[in-house]
Amino acid sequence: xxxxxxxxxxxxxxxxxxxxEVEGSSKxxxxxxxxxxxxxxxxxxxxxxxxxxxxxxxxxxVG
Amino acid sequence: xxxxxxxxxxxxxxxxQADALIKAxxxxxxxxxxxxxxAAILVLLTRWxxxxxxxxxxxxxxxxxxxxxxxxxxxxxxxxxxxxxAGPVVLNSRVPVPKLAWASFGLMVIGTxxxxxxxxxGRADVLFTSYVPLRADSWFYLGVxxxxxGALLVTCIFFASLVVAKREKTYEGSVPLVTxxxxxxxxxxxxxxxxxxxxxxxxxxxxxGIGNVDPEVYRMVWWGxxxxxxxxxxxxxxxxxxxLGALTVGATVINEKISRTAFVLYILxxxxxxxxxxxxxxxFGPAWKIVNTSYFMYMAVLASMIHGFTVPAGIEVGQRLRxxxxxxxxxxxxxxxxxxxxxxLVFSVIVFGFVGGITGVTFGTEQINIIAHNTLRIPGHxxxxxxxxxxxxFMGVTxxxxxxxxxxxxxxxxxxxxxxYLFAGGMLIFSIAMTFAGTFGVPRRHWDITFANAPFDLQFxxxxxxxxGVTAIGGLLAALGGGIFILCTVTSVFFGKPMxxxxxx
Numbered sequence: 213x214x215x216x217x218x219x220x221x222x223x224x225x226x227x228x229x230x231x232x233e234v235e236g237s238s239k240x241x242x243x244x245x246x247x248x249x250x251x252x253x254x255x256x257x258x259x260x261x262x263x264x265x266x267x268x269x270x271x272x273x274v275g
Numbered sequence: 276x277x278x279x280x281x282x283x284x285x286x287x288x289x290x291x292q293a294d295a296l297i298k299a300x301x302x303x304x305x306x307x308x309x310x311x312x313x314a315a316i317l318v319l320l321t322r323w324x325x326x327x328x329x330x331x332x333x334x335x336x337x338x339x340x341x342x343x344x345x346x347x348x349x350x351x352x353x354x355x356x357x358x359x360x361a362g363p364v365v366l367n368s369r370v371p372v373p374k375l376a377w378a379s380f381g382l383m384v385i386g387t388x389x390x391x392x393x394x395x396x397g398r399a400d401v402l403f404t405s406y407v408p409l410r411a412d413s414w415f416y417l418g419v420x421x422x423x424x425g426a427l428l429v430t431c432i433f434f435a436s437l438v439v440a441k442r443e444k445t446y447e448g449s450v451p452l453v454t455x456x457x458x459x460x461x462x463x464x465x466x467x468x469x470x471x472x473x474x475x476x477x478x479x480x481x482x483x484g485i486g487n488v489d490p491e492v493y494r495m496v497w498w499g500x501x502x503x504x505x506x507x508x509x510x511x512x513x514x515x516x517x518x519l520g521a522l523t524v525g526a527t528v529i530n531e532k533i534s535r536t537a538f539v540l541y542i543l544x545x546x547x548x549x550x551x552x553x554x555x556x557x558x559f560g561p562a563w564k565i566v567n568t569s570y571f572m573y574m575a576v577l578a579s580m581i582h583g584f585t586v587p588a589g590i591e592v593g594q595r596l597r598x599x600x601x602x603x604x605x606x607x608x609x610x611x612x613x614x615x616x617x618x619x620l621v622f623s624v625i626v627f628g629f630v631g632g633i634t635g636v637t638f639g640t641e642q643i644n645i646i647a648h649n650t651l652r653i654p655g656h657x658x659x660x661x662x663x664x665x666x667x668x669f670m671g672v673t674x675x676x677x678x679x680x681x682x683x684x685x686x687x688x689x690x691x692x693x694x695x696y697l698f699a700g701g702m703l704i705f706s707i708a709m710t711f712a713g714t715f716g717v718p719r720r721h722w723d724i725t726f727a728n729a730p731f732d733l734q735f736x737x738x739x740x741x742x743x744g745v746t747a748i749g750g751l752l753a754a755l756g757g758g759i760f761i762l763c764t765v766t767s768v769f770f771g772k773p774m775x776x777x778x779x780x
Contacts, residue, residue, distance in 0.1 A: 217684030217772065219523070219674055220614045222284050226525025226597060242595055243529070243588040245603040250584055257633050264643045267714070271646060 278369065282679060288445075289680075292373040293363040297356045297680050298768075299380055301673070304352035305764055307387070308666075311344030312757045315750070323747040324725060324740065331722045335400045338720065342403030343394065346661065347504070348387050351426055353669050354460060354511045355383070356676075358433040361457030361514060366450065368440035376432050382425030389418030402720065404501060407478060407493040416479035423475070427468045430461045452528055452535070453521075456514025459538040460507045466546050467507060470499030491558040502549035505657070508665040509579065510541055512627070515668040516586045516620060522675055523617040524610060525597065526589040534585050540578035547571035554644040561641065568639045576636050583628045586620075615691050619671025622699035627664030630706050631656060649720075651746075652713030659706040662753070667699055670760050677764065683771035691763045698756025704749025712742040 279288045317337045320328040329337065363370050370376050392414070393399040399411035437458065440446060450458070474488075474496040481488045517534070520526030528534055550567035553559055594606030611617045634656040638647045647653065674691065677683055685691050715736050717724055724743075726733050 217686065217688045217767075218678050218774070219616050219685070220611045221522040221524070221616060221675065222678050225284060225522075226593065243591040245606060246584065246588040246591050248603060249587060253583070253628060253633075256629060257636070260633050261637050264637050264640075264646075268643055268646055 300356035307348035314341035362436035366440035379428035386422030413482040460510035467503035519620040526593040537578040537581035544574040623667040631660030650713035655710030686766035701752030708745035
């Protein structure tokens with residue numbers, strides 16, 4: 213718990229993890245939650261991008 | 276050595292001159308935030324047609340004041356503080372030329388005061404972009420030039436501090452990632468300020484009646500300043516993300532090489548992104564526009580997406596290494612949400628990426644830009660990037676700068692804890708509602724969208740009134756959050772309780 217007026221990261225700094233435990237891209241599998249968030253982002257991105265092309269198609273009608 | 280103190284929290288040797296320069300720059304940045312925030316409320320209450328507070332000329336005056344204070348003075352003064360932190364402080368080094376550093380700070384303050392004077396006197400109602408042939412008083416342009424020269428000198432001092440630290444062996448191995456991010460911001464700043472000099476010096480001479488400035492050339496070169504300055508923000512903001520992640524939850528850097536490569540992508544490609552401001556300009560061919568905005572710009576977007584992945588992944592890995600391993604999201608649920616540094620970090624990443632990033636890339640497409648250009652969709656986008664992203668990250672860092680650098684406790688701590696929620700929530704509502712209003716074709720920068728007394732009649736969908744009202748409510752919530760931030764930080768710095776012995780020295 214943070215003391216009044218001082219952020220937790222200063223009062224109780226997180227202990228540093230061992231370097232060998234975190235180095236290297238092979239550890240990407242240790243972040244499955246982030247992978248899910250990334251896919252949510254990509255779906256939102258694709259939806260917004262497609263919607264804008266759809267809106268444009270209402271203005272630029274072919275045929 | 277009496278020139279240094281040692282921080283009990285981080286163990287860093289802090290040069291007292293760096294300490295003082297960080298404080299000075301942060302205080303001026305906060306004053307600019309206050310002025311720009313007050314201007315924001317006036318602009319907001321005018322664009323809300325139900326209130327329509329100001330007449331046309333005061334509206335454009337306050338809009339100019341809002342843009343300059345928020346996009347230039349607040350952000351760049353804070354970035355100067357970030358450079359003094361990312362250079363001398365993080366590297367345990369010293370400010371190489373303190374007198375020049377203070378002279379540069381003085382130059383920036385004089386430039387700021389000149390610009391403020393011109394804007395408040397009504398002699399520079401030219402908006403943030405100051406597009407030629409709109410002409411402000413020549414003191415306005417001189418003020419901008421002095422400010423830019425001061426900022427350029429600080430950037431050079433930052434480069435010099437890296438050399439000094441290397442030569443005096445104050446660190447081992449490569450520079451830390453935060454410093455690398457600062458270096459990226461500094462390099463982009465040089466590119467930005469070179470564009471600024473290239474366009475503001477001729478414009479200054481033009482304002483004195485010497486020579487001429489072509490409006491199209493002005494737009495092209497000016498956006499090399501106007502947009503690139505926001506890319507300094509992005510690089511500095513990402514550096515703050517890594518810093519906040521490490522400070523708040525001990526986030527790890529999952530792959531140093533990937534993160535550093537992403538910063539290099541910013542340096543190489545982000546300046547070309549300025550071309551997306553010219554997508555509907557008649558003076559440039561489609562090949563030039565598409566190469567810059569649909570190829571080069573995407574490399575910079577890729578960099579942001581890499582950081583947008585590595586920062587939360589670093590937080591997740593850091594949390595999992597400390598035991599939060601249950602399910603997919605225990606690491607997120609049990610994160611320190613009551614720490615304003617952490618909540619600011621998360622909101623900054625999410626709103627910057629999901630709202631600012633997605634809309635920005637979409638509007639940067641030439642064809643889509645035609646339906647978005649000069650509508651409220653554009654300020655809806657950049658408020659999500661600059662305000663919800665950069666300003667939010669800077670606010671989060673401030674909650675750590677005050678105890679670590681000013682060595683004061685945060686005043687009104689309960690308010691400080693809810694401040695990021697109010698600010699980010701308000702800005703999220705504001706940005707989304709504004710973007711939707713823009714989808715109906717509502718123009719940006721317009722004093723009166725009812726077009727009263729105009730020789731033509733233009734009616735927007737009734738939904739626009741609702742969306743503008745929601746925009747205003749979101750903006751006022753964010754303004755309340757911004758006001759709380761200023762209240763907490765100013766009170767802490769000038770009247771706050773000193774840090775207790777052992778908490779931080």
